[in-house]
Each structure stands twice: as C-alpha cells, then as structure tokens.
Amino acid sequence: MGFYDLKVEAADGSMVSMEDFRGKVVLVVNTATGCGFTPHYEPIESMYEKYHEQGFEVVDVPCNQFAGQAPESDEEIHQFCQLKYNTQFPQMKKSDVNGENAIELFRYLKEQKGFEGFGKGPKALAMSAMMKKFDKDYKNNPDIKWNFTKFVVDREGNVVARFEPTADMKKVEECVAALM
Numbered sequence: 001m002g003f004y005d006l007k008v009e010a011a012d013g014s015m016v017s018m019e020d021f022r023g024k025v026v027l028v029v030n031t032a033t034g035c036g037f038t039p040h041y042e043p044i045e046s047m048y049e050k051y052h053e054q055g056f057e058v059v060d061v062p063c064n065q066f067a068g069q070a071p072e073s074d075e076e077i078h079q080f081c082q083l084k085y086n087t088q089f090p091q092m093k094k095s096d097v098n099g100e101n102a103i104e105l106f107r108y109l110k111e112q113k114g115f116e117g118f119g120k121g122p123k124a125l126a127m128s129a130m131m132k133k134f135d136k137d138y139k140n141n142p143d144i145k146w147n148f149t150k151f152v153v154d155r156e157g158n159v160v161a162r163f164e165p166t167a168d169m170k171k172v173e174e175c176v177a178a179l180m
Contacts, residue, residue: 001108002157003018003026003108003153003157003158003159004017004018004019004021004022004157005018005019006018006104006105006108007104007105008059008061008092008093008095008103008104008105009092009093009095009103010090010091010092010093011074011075011077011078011090011091011092011093011094013093016059016090016092018059018105018157021057021059021153022157023055023155024055024056024057024155025051025055025056025057025152025153025154025155025176025179025180026056026057026058026059026152026153027044027047027056027057027058027059027150027151027152027153027172027176028058028059028061028105028109028150028151028153029044029058029059029060029061029148029149029150029151030061030062030063030097030106030144030147030148030149031060031061031062031063031070031091031147031148032062032063032064032066032069032070032147032148033062033069033070033072033077033080033081034069034070034071035066035067035069035070035146035147035148037146037147037148037165038147038148040148040165040169041081041084041085041087042085043169043172043173044058044060044087044089044169045085045086045087045088045089047172047173047176048087048088048089049088051176051177051180052088052089054180055155055180056176056180057089058089058090059090059092059105060081060087060089060090060091060092061091061092061093061094061095061097061103061105061106062074062077062091062092062093062094062095063094063095063096063097063144063147064094065096065097065098065099065144066146066147069147070094070147073094074091074093074094077091077094078091097144097149098143098144106144108159109151109159109162110142110143110144111142112151112158112159113142113151113159113161113162114141114142114162115138115139115141115142115143115145115162115164116162116164117139117164118145118164118166119164119166119167121166123165123166124166127145127146127164127165127166131145145164145165146164146165147165148165149162149163149164149165150162150163150167150172151163152172152175152176152179154179155179160175160179161175163175
C-alpha cells in the first residue's frame with residue numbers, strides 16, 4: 001500500500017483520496033486550535049498561498065489527542081482557522097493519529113518516517129522533558145508526539161520528511177520549495 005491508496009474523511013463527511021494529490025507536493029499535519037504551536041497555521045497558510053498554483057496541497061487533520069487542545073467540533077475548528085489565520089486549504093475530520101483508533105493515513109506516515117528527535121533549542125528541550133513524563137521510551141517509537149507534526153510527501157507519493165512541532169517552519173518551507 002502506498003500514499004495514493006489512502007483516504008481520509010473530510011470535515012463534511014466526504015472521503016478525500018490521496019490519489020487526488022498525485023503529482024503534487026503534499027504537507028500532512030495534525031493540528032489543534034489551543035496549542036502553543038497553533039500559530040504554525042500562519043506559515044502553513046503562507047506556503048499554501050505561495051505554492052498552491054505550482055501543485056502544493058495541505059492535508060490538515062485536527063486532533064484532540066494531545067492535552068485536549070482541539071475540543072471543538074469540526075465546524076468550530078474550521079471557523080476558528082478561517083477567522084484567525086484566513087486558512088484556505090481544506091480541513092479533514094478531527095481524528096486520532098496514535099493508538100488503535102489512529103486513521104490509516106497517519107499509520108502509514110509513521111511507518112515511512114519515524115521520530116528522529118526534537119532538534120535543539122529551548123522548545124526541543126521542553127518537549128523532551130514533557131515527553132519523558134508521558135512515555136519514557138518516546139525516542140524509540142514512531143508515534144506522533146504532539147500537535148503540528150508535519151510530513152512532506154513528494155510528487156511521486158514518497159514521504160520524504162517528517163518535522164516535529166519544534167522544527168523551524170523555515171526548514172519546512174525549504175523542504176517544500178526544493179520539491180516544487
């Protein structure tokens with residue numbers, strides 16, 4: 001099974017096939033409205049506006065698995081994102097990204113690109129300290145660690161990069177731009 005074989009449920013209940021994104025660069029991200037990383041919506045939207053015409057897509061999957069930071073309904077999440085960040089990319093149905101109820105898309109992405117660390121800096125140290133409280137073995141499993149973990153998929157459907165929420169958004173854009 002490959003990326004293009006997967007489907008995810010949109011907020012309106014319709015199914016979105018990753019096949020629809022064949023030949024495009026795709027950023028898949030699990031999001032939340034009440035997270036310290038929620039301002040990442042701004043650079044994600046900026047990338048969408050900058051590269052969409054060249055074949056860039058965003059698959060935004062709201063998730064409430066991390067400290068309950070996305071408690072709203074799908075419609076409320078969509079309204080928040082449009083009002084606060086003027087997002088134009090579609091949002092999927094709020095879904096689990098870890099555990100037995102994780103959607104197939106995130107199961108696949110985690111198989112392709114496991115956790116490689118939070119990087120350096122104060123945010124990375126804070127995330128590492130927090131993760132040790134939840135999962136002492138967090139470094140050795142591919143689970144999504146927090147909201148705004150990003151996966152970049154190239155035009156051939158290969159998962160080429162995983163960025164933890166602590167990653168500099170400029171690095172994410174550099175990766176996307178290199179694939180355009």
